[in-house]
Amino acid sequence: MAKQSLPRGRRIKLGYGIKLKVFGDYACFTRPEMKVERVSYDVITPSAARGIIEAIYWKPAIRWMIDKIYVINEIKFTNVRRNEVREEVPGTKVKKIMNGCDLELYQNTSDVKVRQQRASMILKDVCYIIEAHFEMTDKAGEEDTVEKHYNIALRRIRKGQCYFQPYLGTREFSARFEIVENGDIMVGFYKGEKDLGWMLWDIDFQNDMKSIFYRVVMKDGIIKVENLLKVR
Numbered sequence: 001m002a003k004q005s006l007p008r009g010r011r012i013k014l015g016y017g018i019k020l021k022v023f024g025d026y027a028c029f030t031r032p033e034m035k036v037e038r039v040s041y042d043v044i045t046p047s048a049a050r051g052i053i054e055a056i057y058w059k060p061a062i063r064w065m066i067d068k069i070y071v072i073n074e075i076k077f078t079n080v081r082r083n084e085v086r087e088e089v090p091g092t093k094v095k096k097i098m099n100g101c102d103l104e105l106y107q108n109t110s111d112v113k114v115r116q117q118r119a120s121m122i123l124k125d126v127c128y129i130i131e132a133h134f135e136m137t138d139k140a141g142e143e144d145t146v147e148k149h150y151n152i153a154l155r156r157i158r159k160g161q162c163y164f165q166p167y168l169g170t171r172e173f174s175a176r177f178e179i180v181e182n183g184d185i186m187v188g189f190y191k192g193e194k195d196l197g198w199m200l201w202d203i204d205f206q207n208d209m210k211s212i213f214y215r216v217v218m219k220d221g222i223i224k225v226e227n228l229l230k231v232r
Contacts, residue, residue, distance in 0.1 A: 017067065017133030019180035020157060022052055026078075027168030027175075028122040032200065032211070038120040040169065042075050043218070046225050047202040048168070049130045052175055055166035057153040061140035069223040070129035074189045078124045085109060086116045126168060129185055154179065187221030194218045201228050 022044075029041040029048050046066040053064045085107060097103050107114050134153075136144065156162070157179045166175040196216040204210040212228050 017131060018053075018153060018157065019185070020053060020056075020130045020132070020177055021072075021127070021180050022049075022130060022166070022168070022175045022177045023072075023127035024168045024173055024175045026122050026124050026173045027126045028120060028173060029169040037118055038122070040077070040120075040122050041199055042123075042196050043071055043199075043216070043223065044069060044126070044128050044130075044168070045200050047200060049128070049132070050202070052166040052168075052177065053130065053132055055164055056162045056177070057149075057156050058163070059144075059149065061137055061144040062134040062149050063137050064132050064134045065227055066130060066132050066225045068131040069225060070131070070185050070187050071190065071218060071221045071223070072127040072129060072185075072187060073125055076124050077121055079119060079121055081117050081119050083109070083115050084118050086114055122173075123168075129180055190218060190221040192220065196223075201225075 027040065027044065028038055029043075029045050030038050031041055046069070049066045049069060050064050058064070089105065089107060093103060094105065097105055109115050134149065136146065157177065160177075162177075166177060167173055168175045194217070196218055198213050199216045201212045201214045204212055214226070214228060216223060
């Protein structure tokens with residue numbers, strides 16, 4: 001395959017992509033409308049799927065786009081109670097330390113005023129196959145080619161390499177992953193059409209971090225994800 005050169009500032013869609021299997025014991029893709037207790041969406045969100053791939057391979061020259069999500073395991077929920085930190089370290093305290101003040105930059109989680117218990121409705125025994133491609137951004141240089149980034153991404157996935165441990169919604173629920181290269185994808189639990197309601201698609205970082213939602217319809221265990229930034 002001949003290398004494809006890329007003029008600066010031009011966006012090119014990749015004609016071929018990857019299929020990544022991600023799975024784990026638990027997951028929590030939190031619904032933003034639940035203010036007090038954490039309640040997970042029924043399936044992984046496109047933004048969470050993109051975050052998993054970017055944990056494996058990301059560069060400013062590319063942007064990953066999610067095309068399809070295959071729901072392999074049955075959707076099952078469980079309830080847990082977890083200790084969580086009530087608040088973050090104040091930014092004013094960080095600035096004081098940077099200016100030379102002798103303060104401690106940590107939170108004492110043994111302090112009952114800092115710690116709180118919250119109930120969570122989370123997913124268990126999850127498994128998805130993420131079908132995705134990447135687009136070259138306007139930050140790509142002459143040395144950035146589609147073939148180069150595609151081969152690097154494949155190599156890192158096959159070796160199990162990642163910049164940081166990918167997770168399923170929250171950091172305590174780590175995700176395991178592997179490449180799907182050959183054979184048909186077996187989706188056996190769900191037949192027909194299932195409306196999963198409104199779900200967070202992604203955050204528009206170019207427009208004041210605006211949240212973008214879309215209506216999720218699963219057909220035979222497969223969710224087709226549109227590129228809503230281009231549709232608008």
